[in-house]
Amino acid sequence: MTWNELWEHFYYHLRIKRRAKTTLHFYRTTQRSLQRYADATGALPESPAAVTVTHLRAFLIWLEDQGLAPGGIHAYVRGLKALCGWTHQEELLPRNPAARLERPTLPRRRLPTMTPEAVGRLLAAASATDQPVRDTAVVLALFDTGIRLAELIGLTLDDLQPERGLLRVIGKGDKERSVPIGSRALGAVTSYVRRERRARHAGVRHLFLSRLGQPLTRSGISIRLSRLSEAAGFAREMTTPHTFRRGFAVEFLRNGGDVFTLQQILGHSSLEMTRKYVTFLDEDLKAAHLRFSPVDRL
Known part of the structure; x- marks a missing residue:
C-alpha cells in the first residue's frame, strides 16, 4: 500500500464520521508536509509499512529546521498519531509507528484575548x-x-x-x-x-x-x-x-x-x-x- 492510498483510506473514514472540512484540511496539510519532507530528503520509506518512529522523529526535526514553532510541530504530531493509530487499528499497518512519538513541550503563555x-x-x-x-x-x-x-x-x-x-x-x-x-x-x-x-x-x-x-x-x-x-x-x-x-x-x-x-x-x-x-x-x-x-x- 502506498502513502496516498493510506491517506485516502483515512479520509474516507473521516468523511464517514462526518468530520468538518477544516479537520480534513488539517490532515491534508500534514500529508503535504510529509510528502515535501520525503521529496527533499529521500529519508521516508516508500512503503508506510516500513516506517518506524525514528523516521517520524526525523520528520519533526526537519520541520523544526524549517522554522516551524513548537505549536505547529505539536499539531503535526497529533495528525500523525491519528493517522497511524487508525490505520493500525484497521490492520492497514502491521504496527503503529507513532505510538511512542513524543509531543513537543508547549510554552505556557497567555493567549491574546478580545476586550x-x-x-x-x-x-x-x-x-x-x-x-x-x-x-x-x-x-x-x-x-x-x-x-x-x-x-x-x-x-x-x-x-x-x-x-x-x-x-x-x-x-x-x-x-x-x-x-x-x-x-x-x-x-x-x-x-x-x-x-x-x-x-x-x-x-x-x-x-x-x-x-x-x-x-x-x-x-x-x-x-x-x-x-x-x-x-x-x-x-x-x-x-x-x-x-x-x-x-x-x-x-x-x-x-x-x-x-x-x-x-x-x-x-x-x-x-x-x-x-x-x-x-x-x-x-x-x-x-x-x-x-x-x-x-x-x-
Whole structure:
C-alpha cells in the first residue's frame, strides 16, 4: 500500500464520521508536509509499512529546521498519531509507528484575548468601511456569541431566531446547538439584513455576504478583520476569530455567567476544553488578591 492510498483510506473514514472540512484540511496539510519532507530528503520509506518512529522523529526535526514553532510541530504530531493509530487499528499497518512519538513541550503563555475596549475601537473602524453595517454586525456577533469562524460563515437567514434571541448553529461534527445572542448584537445583525444585505440571487441564503452578494468565506472574514485591526491600531493576532471566542468566554464569566452554561454555548464536549479558553486578565487576578490576600487578612 502506498502513502496516498493510506491517506485516502483515512479520509474516507473521516468523511464517514462526518468530520468538518477544516479537520480534513488539517490532515491534508500534514500529508503535504510529509510528502515535501520525503521529496527533499529521500529519508521516508516508500512503503508506510516500513516506517518506524525514528523516521517520524526525523520528520519533526526537519520541520523544526524549517522554522516551524513548537505549536505547529505539536499539531503535526497529533495528525500523525491519528493517522497511524487508525490505520493500525484497521490492520492497514502491521504496527503503529507513532505510538511512542513524543509531543513537543508547549510554552505556557497567555493567549491574546478580545476586550470590550478593543471592540469599541473596532466598531469605530467598522463605521468607516465600505460595508459598515455588515462589519459592525460581524464584530458584535463574534464577541457576543463566541461562535467559531466556520459557524459564523455557515449561518443562514433561517438560523436567525430574533423572537427567541437565539442563533441556530451547526458546529463541529455537524452538531446543532442554540446560541443566545444579546439585543444589541441581534439588532446589528437584523439591521444589516434590512439595510445592507444584497444577495446575488434568491438562492443565496447565507447571512453574511460579500459586496458581490456571495457568501463570505474564511479568507473574506480574515481580510475584513485584518483591515479593521490595522485601522484600529492593533496587531493582527489581536483580532482573530478565536481571540473573540476567548474574549467572550472571559467576559461571560466576569459578568456572572457559570462555566457549565459557557460550555454549552461554546459547544464543547468537556469542561476541560472550556477551561483552555478562559484566560483571566491581570485586573481579575489583582481584584481576587485584594479580596483574599493572606497577609492583608492578618
